[in-house]
Every structure is written in structure tokens, then in C-alpha cells.
Amino acid sequence: MNFVDMLKDAATRNQSMLCVGLDPEPARFPAPWQGSAAHIYEFCAAIVDATADLACAFKPQIAYFAAHRAEEQLERLIAHIRTVAQHVPVILDAKRGDIGSTAQQYAKEAFERYGADAVTLSPFMGFDSVEPYLQYPGKGAYLLCRTSNPGGDDFQPQRLADVAGQPRLYEHLARLVQGSWNTNGQLGLVVGATYPQEIAAVRQCAPSAPLLIPGVGAQGGDAVATVKAGYAGPGSVAINSSRAILYASAGPDFAQAARAEALRTRDVLNAAAQA
Numbered sequence: 001m002n003f004v005d006m007l008k009d010a011a012t013r014n015q016s017m018l019c020v021g022l023d024p025e026p027a028r029f030p031a032p033w034q035g036s037a038a039h040i041y042e043f044c045a046a047i048v049d050a051t052a053d054l055a056c057a058f059k060p061q062i063a064y065f066a067a068h069r070a071e072e073q074l075e076r077l078i079a080h081i082r083t084v085a086q087h088v089p090v091i092l093d094a095k096r097g098d099i100g101s102t103a104q105q106y107a108k109e110a111f112e113r114y115g116a117d118a119v120t121l122s123p124f125m126g127f128d129s130v131e132p133y134l135q136y137p138g139k140g141a142y143l144l145c146r147t148s149n150p151g152g153d154d155f156q157p158q159r160l161a162d163v164a165g166q167p168r169l170y171e172h173l174a175r176l177v178q179g180s181w182n183t184n185g186q187l188g189l190v191v192g193a194t195y196p197q198e199i200a201a202v203r204q205c206a207p208s209a210p211l212l213i214p215g216v217g218a219q220g221g222d223a224v225a226t227v228k229a230g231y232a233g234p235g236s237v238a239i240n241s242s243r244a245i246l247y248a249s250a251g252p253d254f255a256q257a258a259r260a261e262a263l264r265t266r267d268v269l270n271a272a273a274q275a
């Protein structure tokens with residue numbers, strides 16, 4: 001099954017548009033694992049077990065593993081997801097972006113080494129830096145479009161004077177992803193929940209692109225406005241929350257607390273889609 005169908009299937013089965021972000025910080029682990037990078041796998045696997053029936057996707061952020069020399073634990077974690085949550089796709093948040101020959105290696109890392117279903121990419125270097133990922137049939141690639149951080153203002157909303165209609169940079173990218181760049185229907189866009197009006201603008205430019213939307217929870221994005229701006233049916237949005245779920249409790253009940261927060265968030269998102 002290709003990534004887009006897998007996402008749609010998981011969203012329908014789990015009645016969810018919640019993507020559970022896996023950003024493990026050993027300093028925030030409960031005792032007796034606190035401060036121990038050796039327990040990244042156990043911590044994340046417990047979160048996966050607690051939320052497998054509530055998530056439309058899992059999104060491990062590779063830096064949180066690589067910074068601790070824990071890539072092998074990431075491989076084990078993805079294998080664990082394949083066992084306990086076969087129907088839930090894995091989006092590897094790597095934000096790669098480089099010339100074609102190097103991008104081939106990054107694509108191999110994401111899709112062959114880790115076996116991810118989709119990856120996040122920076123499109124700043126242009127289409128030839130994205131193309132190598134499209135050589136993997138059925139895999140997904142989300143391009144950073146209107147990011148959730150305040151610094152996203154520095155470039156993304158600038159108008160392009162030499163493009164017809166002078167769209168903003170992020171709108172131009174959204175149109176490319178809806179059109180000529182999306183040769184095999186594999187591309188999606190990353191837009192921040194901290195900018196719901198821009199989500200609506202992106203949705204207008206790219207009516208059928210899957211959107212990965214981080215920024216609810218710890219970054220304070222507006223969950224209800226996000227759904228209203230971006231939702232277009234099952235699988236159309238994967239709304240990510242990481243820290244608010246992972247660290248809902250610092251105690252031994254961390255997995256139960258993560259489940260409760262994931263359930264609460266999933267239900268808020270679903271209610272917004274009904275309203």
C-alpha cells in the first residue's frame with residue numbers, strides 16, 4: 001500500500017488525524033531512566049504501545065536519536081511499530097535537502113535503512129534535491145512550506161516578484177506540490193498549526209496535498225482553527241503533537257498520561273472536523 005493510502009487507512013481505522021511525534025529527550029524521562037540514552041527505545045516503545053490505536057501516524061525526529069548515537073534504537077523502534085501498529089505509517093522527520101547525488105544517500109537512509117513510509121524535506125535547493133525521494137514508488141515526502149516557528153517569517157511569506165501574480169514563497173511551493181513537482185502523487189506539505197490563516201491559504205493552493213501540521217500542544221497552535229483550515233477528509237491532515245504527549249507526566253504513569261493526552265487531542269481534533 002502506498003503512503004497516502006496507508007495514512008488514509010490509519011486515519012479511518014483509528015478515527016484520528018493525530019500524528020504522535022517521537023522526540024525522546026532522556027533528561028525528561030521518568031525515573032529510573034532519567035538521563036539515560038540507553039532507554040530511548042523503551043521509552044518510545046511504551047508511548048507507541050499506549051497510542052497505537054489513537055494515531056494516524058508516528059513521527060520520529062531523527063536528531064533526537066542521532067544526537068545520542070541511538071540510531072540502532074530508532075531502527076528497533078520502527079521495527080516495533082511494524083509489529084504492534086502495522087497499519088500506522090512512519091514519517092521520518094529528517095528535514096533533509098541536498099544536491100541530487102547526496103539526496104540519493106539520504107533517500108536510501110530514510111527508506112532502505114529505516115524503512116520509513118515518508119520523510120520530511122527542505123525544498124530550498126529545488127526540485128533536483130527532491131527528485132531522488134520520488135524514485136521510491138509509494139513513499140511519501142513532505143516539503144517544508146509554512147513552518148511553525150517564528151523564524152518562518154524570515155523568508156516564507158516573501159512575495160516572488162518574478163512569478164505571475166506575485167505569490168508568497170510558501171504559496172508558490174504549495175502550487176508546485178499540487179502541480180508539476182508531484183509527478184507520482186507522493187508529495188505533501190508541512191504547515192504550522194501556529195499559522196492557521198496560512199494553512200487555509202496553502203489548502204487553497206494545494207486542495208489535495210496531504211498536510212503534516214506540527215505545532216499543537218507545546219507550541220500552542222490552535223487545534224480547532226487548524227482543522228477548520230486544513231481538513232479535507234481522512235488522511236488529508238496529520239496533526240503532530242510531540243512533547244505535550246511524551247511528557248504529559250514525569251512519573252511512572254507516563255505512558256498512561258501520554259495515552260490520556262493523545263485521546264484528548266484526537267477527540268478535540270475530531271470534534272473540530274464535525275463542527
Ligand SMILES: O=C(O)c1cc(=O)[nH]c(=O)n1[C@@H]1O[C@H](COP(=O)(O)O)[C@@H](O)[C@H]1O
Nearest residue numbers: 061093120147148214217218219241242243
Ligand atoms: O517537520 C516538522 O515536523 C516540523 C516542522 C515545523 O514547521 N515545526 C515543527 O515543530 N516540526 C517538528 O514537529 C515537532 C513538534 O514538537 P512539539 O512542539 O513538541 O509538539 C518537532 O519534532 C519539530 O521538529
